[in-house]
Amino acid sequence: MKKTLMTIVGTLFFMCASGWNAFAADLGIITGGEKGTYYQFGLDLQKLTRDKGIRLNVYNSKGSIENIYAVFKRPRTQMGIVQSDVLAFVSKVDTHPTLVRIARKIKMVFPLYNEEVHLLGRRDIEDFDGLTGKRVAIDREGSGTYLTARLLFEISGIKPGEMLTIGTDEALERLKAGTIDAMFYVAGLPVKLFTEKVSAEDGLAFIPIRGKNIVEYYPSAEIPADTYAGQPDTVPTVAVKAVLVSYDFRQSNCESVGRFGRILADNMEWLKTNGHPKWRSVDLDYPLKGWEQYDCVRKRLQSVMKTTPPESAEPNPVLDAVKEMLKP
Structure with a gap:
């Protein structure tokens, strides 16, 4: 009897562990070069969320211009870190249809640091x-x-x-x-x-x-x-200002990104203690002019209070607009 009971307990434990793994959310965050702060932040967030039901894939990149277009267009890249002047540039270009759509669909998760x-x-x-x-x-x-x-x-x-x-x-x-x-x-x-x-x-x-x-x-x-x-x-x-952004998802990714935002907000002290020194200067409540917080994150906060993919060969209209408008 005792042996049978232990077998049942062991089986239940395995099923629960497997279930947790099966229902873990897969998210991707595109950052920057491996020697840069964006990438280190991504690794810190990956470590933080590892045992909290989120499998976070950290992708490196050329930087902000690639990142904002990747979040808009690239599969399995639900979030990215982008400079505020890149966001401002995109939001002010009203003559380029793709940039207008990007400005409408890219949402702020949190402002991060200078x-x-x-x-x-x-x-x-x-x-x-x-x-x-x-x-x-x-x-x-x-x-x-x-x-x-x-x-x-x-x-x-x-x-x-x-x-x-x-x-x-x-x-x-x-x-x-x-x-x-x-x-x-x-x-x-x-x-x-x-x-x-x-x-x-x-x-x-x-x-x-x-x-x-x-x-x-x-x-x-x-x-x-x-x-x-x-x-x-x-x-x-x-x-x-470095800014964590996402796409304006309306279904499962909305829930997953909202949950991720809640985990980040609840564990700022852990990040300040264990992560890159810049976490100590992060102000999640900083008012970033012209940008409101992604509602999927905001609702999640308020409910209680608060392997690199292949690089796309297609043209990046954000980069094209930068080059065209800033010709020497």
């Missing part, structure tokens, strides 16, 4: 104006860094000699080799690429970004002293 604009270059370049005539890497087409760099040059009136659309790893190698003069990287500090691969012996420095035209468009920020090797002084810069 992303500082890192401008690393030769030590003899004293400020942003010093980029006139220089060779500057602005990251790959499809990244948020690419759009931010283009906009900064546009609103400041500074004309670099050449804007190179190369990835941040390659840009850093070429900067160290002296074949380019500076590189942009928009990411929440501390950025893994710079903490791991930049030393005082490289002879590089973070270049201040300020100026009336720039700070009228982007909020002021700073890179505190000693954030990176060979950086003894605080460096003034500007920032954008």
Whole structure:
């Protein structure tokens, strides 16, 4: 009898465990490069939700421009992290039908943190104006860094000699080799690429970004002293807001993304303690101008209170619009 009882208990346990697995929600989040803060946030969220009924797949990407279109169009990519200036750009372009649809269908899950604009270059370049005539890497087409760099040059009136659309790893190698003069990287500090691969012996420095035209468009920020090797002084810069977004799902994904949002909100202390340092500056209640919270998340919060897929070869209309409207 005892043996039979144990067999029944064991079978029930197995069925419950299997049932939990069977009913776990599969969600995907598209982030950024593996050395960037977006990707680290994705891994933190994957670890958080692993035992809470959500299987979260974390995809890397070129960045924000790719991410917003992937959430709109790509299967199994229900969420993404996007820069606020990319969201603002998309929402303001009312002459492109696809961008109008994207602006209508992309919804904010939560605002996250400020992303500082890192401008690393030769030590003899004293400020942003010093980029006139220089060779500057602005990251790959499809990244948020690419759009931010283009906009900064546009609103400041500074004309670099050449804007190179190369990835941040390659840009850093070429900067160290002296074949380019500076590189942009928009990411929440501390950025893994710079903490791991930049030393005082490289002879590089973070270049201040300020100026009336720039700070009228982007909020002021700073890179505190000693954030990176060979950086003894605080460096003034500007920032954008990182935003977690989703598609305007109406059925099962609405429920799953809402549940995910609730788990995130309920476990902020765990994320601040165990995740990337930037979690400590996340304000989930930050009022992001022009964007309301996804109702599937908002309702879930209020109810109690609160392996990379193949890259699509099809054209990205968001990138096309950026390039067309910001032609040199």
